[in-house]
């Protein structure tokens with residue numbers, strides 16, 4: 102059992118749901134990434150998704166696009182993201198860390214070199230946004246061989262057949278995209294999400310996370326009622342953008358937002 | 371090696387040309403691509419659809435386009451006979467309309483009411499806006515903020531045609547970013563929206579579908595060579611941005627082993643300056659915009675900015691079928707600089723009285739190198755993919771003239 106399954110199992114026994122914050126590595130500055138990760142964990146994060154910046158993030162809305170641009174302007178690369186993950190792992194041995202990004206930087210590094218580097222850095226899962234199940238078997242199997250979970254997206258449009266096919270390759274958890282749109286889009290419909298999750302549960306025993314469009318504690322709490330994990334990205338990243346000049350305040354506000362979601366999720370479930 | 375490949379059997383059913391192509395998109399787009407592929411597979415074998423497509427090409431676009439023997443230019447170059455496939459004579463002035471007529475009919479069949487498109491030079495945007503006007507559909511064209519500045523005339527044309535031109539300010543603010551933005555729109559509006567990609571790139575089935583719509587160029591040219599000139603050409607030449615005019619000309623000839631094939635990329639200020647868009651000549655394989663192909667990217671896999679005097683070739687990727695043809699050795703890919711393209715632009719204008727698009731001028735520039743190496747009884751077909759009216763401001767500015 103790796104860190105991700107251990108964490109979900111522990112949460113299940115405690116009757117709680119996972120809170121998964123997302124931030125982009127290197128935003129606002131590479132020196133800030135590891136301290137921000139520790140802040141998120143201290144504020145109640147159960148897992149962390151760490152974004153690998155890419156020049157062409159086609160599934161992301163403006164908030165995360167700009168975060169990628171800021172990080173790339175600081176010279177952030179996949180190699181450096183692995184180094185940051187490694188540094189984080191020196192002081193946090195428990196919190197599962199999932200890299201989230203696009204295929205080309207991985208392809209450019211080479212699958213073997215990437216998977217070995219990720220293993221070495223203490224990475225627990227890899228979500229490659231533009232790698233659907235049809236194209237994923239080579240990378241997914243390599244990850245699985247190294248006990249790293251390939252994490253996959255499911256969408257409101259995914260058919261039962263696609264859900265089954267994706268679930269077969271997936272490990273760790275499945276990430277359900279709550280709406281038709283890009284990251285940071287407007288409101289999601291909790292009832293529709295619940296309905297789709299029921300359909301997905303009929304196809305898999307993996308824990309189900311929900312993300313895209315979760316911005317505030319009430320929504321996080323409502324989603325926690327129906328899912329196993331709540332992913333929050335753009336809401337945090339937009340705070341980082343606003344407060345980049347004031348590190349202390351940035352950490353305080355990120356902690357406060359994360360913690361308020363944690364409390365809302367725990368009190369309703 | 372090449373005689374063992376039957377080119378008409380590619381791509382495979384998941385859109386692969388060897389290791390290239392495929393569908394590399396977020397899960398949020400996969401069902402939309404399946405729906406599109408099913409509709410397309412149905413239409414491509416439906417005689418009614420094909421008849422409607424052909425009738426539109428004849429009566430709306432003005433096909434077949436002539437194959438013109440550029441006798442004076444051939445004589446001056448002192449080698450092979452040069453034949454221009456006159457895509458510049460199409461309605462809206464380029465080959466792009468062949469594809470938008472086809473995708474427009476498909477969109478109508480699928481019951482979509484809104485068209486979206488990306489554009490660089492604005493030619494595909496104009497061709498999309500034209501078809502949207504004709505079909506009475508809403509049209510949104512994504513265009514990099516940089517390109518909007520460079521291509522003011524086409525922006526105005528699109529607006530007159532009723533399209534909304536949406537400036538894209540993310541990334542490098544050019545064609546690749548416009549494509550990202552169009553994909554984002556599509557994800558959010560899949561129910562009523564049809565995404566018209568303007569070249570043989572993107573996820574499957576686009577590289578196949580756009581090739582089939584553009585292959586009318588090569589089918590006509592092949593037939594015209596056989597009936598009007600008594601035999602197949604010795605060589606084909608076309609410019610390659612995303613690669614749609616090139617694959618349109620090349621594809622019907624791929625199984626003709628004796629026909630040499632040259633794709634011409636934009637070397638910009640010169641490949642060694644780093645300011646170019648010569649993806650196949652100077653790039654390496656990677657994944658962008660839904661397919662695996664050659665890309666211009668840095669050592670970390672970040673897509674790099676490109677440069678070409680012609681906005682239509684200014685793209686860091688290339689259609690996956692070209693990547694495959696390059697690796698197989700069935701086509702050669704070469705590059706010419708801005709300066710060489712401009713010289714060919716002026717040459718054709720002065721010698722034949724035809725003002726070519728700057729994109730097409732890249733193909734012409736390579737012809738000026740190739741023709742003298744061949745005998746006068748040999749024949750080259752070059753795709754004159756578009757006319758140069760849209761480029762006269764750029765050319766005048768480079769000549770130091772303010773219009």
Ligand SMILES: Cc1ncc(COP(=O)(O)O)c(C=O)c1O
Pocket residue numbers: 464465466490491492493494568569570609610611612613614615616681682683727729730755756757
């Ligand atoms: C006249 C003309 N030729 C060529 C191109 C390049 O596209 P492709 O390589 O897909 O033919 C363009 C694109 O705008 C164009 O306008």
